[in-house]
Amino acid sequence: MPSFPRKTLAVGSAGHTYDYICIKPTVTTPSKSAIVFFHGFPAIADIWSRQIKYFADLGHTVIAPDLLGFGGSSKPHAVEEYTSWTAVEDIVGILDAEGLEKVHGVGHDAGAYFLSRLYNYHPGRLYSLTFLSVPYSAPGVHYDLDAISAILEKFIGFDKLGYMRFLASSDSPRLIGDHLESFLSIAYHEDMDVRSEHFYPPGKLQAWLKADRVDHSLVLHDEDKENLIGSFRKGDWVAATNGYRLMAENLNEEREKADIADGKLATTIKVPVLGIDSQADKTSLSGSMQKGVSQFLDDESLGTFVTVPSQGHYPHVVSAVEVNGAIKSLVESIDA
Structure with a gap:
């Protein structure tokens, strides 16, 4: 596994410290758009190693944080510190510190949830959304x-x-x-x-x-x-x-509903979305990725859905070539 350059930064009103991979183009590589990767559970930022190296070599700025509770980032025990608005404030703090006004976002598993909320609260900060294995998560929904x-x-x-x-x-x-x-x-x-x-x-x-x-x-x-x-x-x-x-206790629900009512959250997706899923297996519902995303798109033409040729919950690990190619196609279609 390659060793990637990392930074440590205290962000947000809670003062959480994040450890994150940060690679920016050098004078010898072309400068392209920034891509931010959000890992799932149980993982750390390095789980994206196959994507980080690939896109950094293409000249993209790449950011991949250890999310709160993982890796080298802060690990508070109070569940209230993991609320969606706190997580978003933290991530925006990293983007601001790196001078990144707008990025392509990629999220797997729980990282798909973080990406969803980053878009909900700050839709203008994202060129595109890519969800792996777990689709977009709508805000203010009671999780029963x-x-x-x-x-x-x-x-x-x-x-x-x-x-x-x-x-x-x-x-x-x-x-x-x-x-x-x-x-x-x-x-x-x-x-x-x-x-x-x-x-x-x-x-x-x-x-x-x-x-x-x-x-x-x-x-x-x-x-x-x-x-x-x-x-x-x-x-x-x-x-x-x-x-x-946090999910089992629905600790985000009330605040998110209030923020929706106050017009503080975007509830319709107006940027291109890529959904990447593995081949169906005993644990999956066929078509759940497309269904979970399409109902929230402002226009169905914004959605692209890809199924990689392997089974399992980790397409970015098992089918890295196909996943990288799909993300590259989306990014280049927008950056062109």
Whole structure:
């Protein structure tokens, strides 16, 4: 894995410190637009290594932060510090510090949520939005885990959100921390049949961890895996799992609804959007990416949807060539 230049910056009214990868064109490379990458769970900025090197080599400014609770960034325990408006204020602080008025945004998993809110609160700061694996997240929506679980169970045959309840619980930090390699081995398992059986359903992830099962069939290269393990051994799993508590407790809902009513959030997407998904598997609903994005587009022509030729939750890792090509096409169509 390449070693990328990093910066540390205190931002926002909460004074959170962010560690982030920052690469800008040199005098020998052409200067192009900036791209910001938001990682998901459980990851750090380096999970984007295949995209960071590719786009930096093309001459783009590349920013990839360790999000709050991860890597070298602040790890507050108070769940209230992870609210959407706080996260957006922090990210805008990084963009301002780097002199980036407008960027292309790319988000995976939980990073798709951060990208959504960055657009909602600051639509003028984004040229485009790219969502991987998880679609756009609308603001002010009540997240009913039980209701969503019932819908998923009807269509895929099991309760897929058992893992979310565990991660939002007070038990998850200790259990994950005590069995870190076991946790990463199932979170990044390359076989979606194994993940569908041992990661998602209620109680299965806890059982995997308590048995301290370690499977080496991962989507990650050994260097990627060791980098993640090294980072998370120095981490804090209360902080890293706080996003799930925030969601389970719907702590964003009331403020976001008020901000929508006050006209402080954009609720219609008016910039080009790229949705990237993997091939359907036992845990997925076919067409969910396109459906999750298209209903919020100001014009359906703004949406482009790509399915990469592999299964799994990490298309940017497993199918990096295809993902990079799709993002490049979107960016160049806008920058031209």
